[in-house]
Amino acid sequence: MSTGTATDAESAPTISSGSSEGEDQRGGVVLSGITKLYGDQAAVDDLSLTIQPGEFISLLGPSGCGKTTTLRMIAGFEQPDAGDIRISGRPVRGIPPYRRDVNTVFQAYALFPHLSVAENVAYGLQQRRTPKSEVRDRVTQALDLVQMRRFGDRKPTQLSGGQQQRIALARALVNRPAVLLLDEPLGALDRQLREEMQLEVKLLQSRLGITFVFVTHDQGEALSMSDRIAIMRAGRIEQLADADTVYARPASAYVAAFVGQQNFFRGAVAEAGAAITSPHALVRAAAPVLTTTNLGEAAVRPEYIRIDKDDPSAPPGEANTTRGDLIGISHLGDTMQYLVRLGDDQSLIVRRPTPDAPVLEVGDAVVCSWAAHHVLLFPADDAAQEGGYVPPPTL
Structure with a gap:
């Protein structure tokens, strides 16, 4: 058939x-x-x-x-x-x-x-x-x-x-x-x-x-x-x-986690509800959406993240930038998938179209970045885990 x-x-x-x-x-x-x-x-x-x-x-x-x-x-x-x-x-x-x-x-x-x-x-x-x-x-x-x-x-x-x-x-x-x-x-x-x-x-x-x-x-x-x-x-x-x-435009972190794949950052709400301060990045959205002053979740899909080999002499990144070590590369046909360890408690999944994917090797120090309009913000309620999100392994 x-x-x-x-x-x-x-x-x-x-x-x-x-x-x-x-x-x-x-x-x-x-x-x-x-x-x-x-x-x-x-x-x-x-x-x-x-x-x-x-x-x-x-x-x-x-x-x-x-x-x-x-x-x-x-x-x-x-x-x-x-x-x-x-x-x-x-x-x-x-x-x-x-x-x-x-x-x-x-x-x-x-x-x-x-x-x-x-x-x-x-x-x-x-x-x-x-x-x-x-x-x-x-x-x-x-x-x-x-x-x-x-x-x-x-x-x-x-x-x-x-x-x-x-x-x-x-x-x-x-x-x-x-x-x-x-x-x-x-x-x-x-x-x-x-x-x-x-x-x-x-x-x-x-x-x-x-x-x-x-x-x-x-x-x-x-x-x-x-x-x-x-x-x-x-x-x-x-x-x-x-x-x-x-x-x-998922209505909650639960929906965001269940439909497609997301990278979640959890941290204190900052910038009047427009950002999350996590241990690994300041994740800023295009506009303030959170009314809580406590914890929040920021979500970024793997296909919206840019990845490049890190330059040790470059200044520290600003919002929507994070650094880590490349611990895995997978060829998915039309896309390349990269697994980046940000620390002992979190990893990041990045996907890039194969023709435009950077040439990287496992072990490289990398820098990842994304645009503010690709960031989704939600109140933190453990809904990401309930929706099926499982953080990538830290190897």
């Missing part, structure tokens, strides 16, 4: 909704103050979210943040202890999964190994006692959508992982749901195939106009596929925005 199938996806037939009632709301999902308790622990805590019809939205976060529980409540596999859920304008609390206008695709595709591909796709229609002639037409249509008609007679065990994933999508789409729920469906695929399927799933969603709710812990998937991303933390939504906003 290659990304060349994008053209086929764009020319594929449309699966109609099969319903004319409430078309303006069909596919809309509204969660109002939903809470799910397991014992005395809240897996989802007073969460509210409005998903627009035809939107591709991702629930992104680490294990235990509540994203899968939220998806399961939309699907009907779990019931909220408080709050309401509306799908296509209708309340669904207490309604079982098979009576909701949704379908779910899981990481484990759960295809029946004894049935052919076409029989797997037809299974849901047969359970609904759909006329045989209509079953044939809709199965063919669904297989055409995922470019798998020629594999209709094969068994799932005769297919690759990516092909099985397509069949799972076709089986979910054949019932013409208003909302398709996807619970980490690409997690079992290797990296190259996963990246190809990300493109194909997004193109398919755009072609069909069906609402997709996608659960993932993979930030790359969420950034590349979503109209909006809900970053989840401890059962709540920490930030809800498009990919550009989440990456460039």
Whole structure:
């Protein structure tokens, strides 16, 4: 499979909704103050979210943040202890999964190994006692959508992982749901195939106009596929925005740490909230944003840092400059990655485009610098570590 199938996806037939009632709301999902308790622990805590019809939205976060529980409540596999859920304008609390206008695709595709591909796709229609002639037409249509008609007679065990994933999508789409729920469906695929399927799933969603709710812990998937991303933390939504906003203007240190990679400096707030004085650098932002007078966090992405061989005779650096020893170099293809030890308690990751990367050697004394407009400032609350940030090792 290659990304060349994008053209086929764009020319594929449309699966109609099969319903004319409430078309303006069909596919809309509204969660109002939903809470799910397991014992005395809240897996989802007073969460509210409005998903627009035809939107591709991702629930992104680490294990235990509540994203899968939220998806399961939309699907009907779990019931909220408080709050309401509306799908296509209708309340669904207490309604079982098979009576909701949704379908779910899981990481484990759960295809029946004894049935052919076409029989797997037809299974849901047969359970609904759909006329045989209509079953044939809709199965063919669904297989055409995922470019798998020629594999209709094969068994799932005769297919690759990516092909099985397509069949799972076709089986979910054949019932013409208003909302398709996807619970980490690409997690079992290797990296190259996963990246190809990300493109194909997004193109398919755009072609069909069906609402997709996608659960993932993979930030790359969420950034590349979503109209909006809900970053989840401890059962709540920490930030809800498009990919550009989440990456460039994270709402908290937790989001900044989870999406992409950051270098964090912690220290006393200085310059009326415009800077952090850390042991290794005065980190200054373009404008004051911090109101606290205590500790703060400054974040700088690796790709925004310049690195050069240090000149011992050069004067001490000013703001947004730090010195250290180069302890690691990694070739990442289009970028070079440098690991710089600033001291016993902190290291710095720097990435530069390969054509412009300086020629350095492990052991070199280096100077690193960055622009003030690339600095993000947050109150210090240990959120960077909670969001998944792990300081580079000091070797």
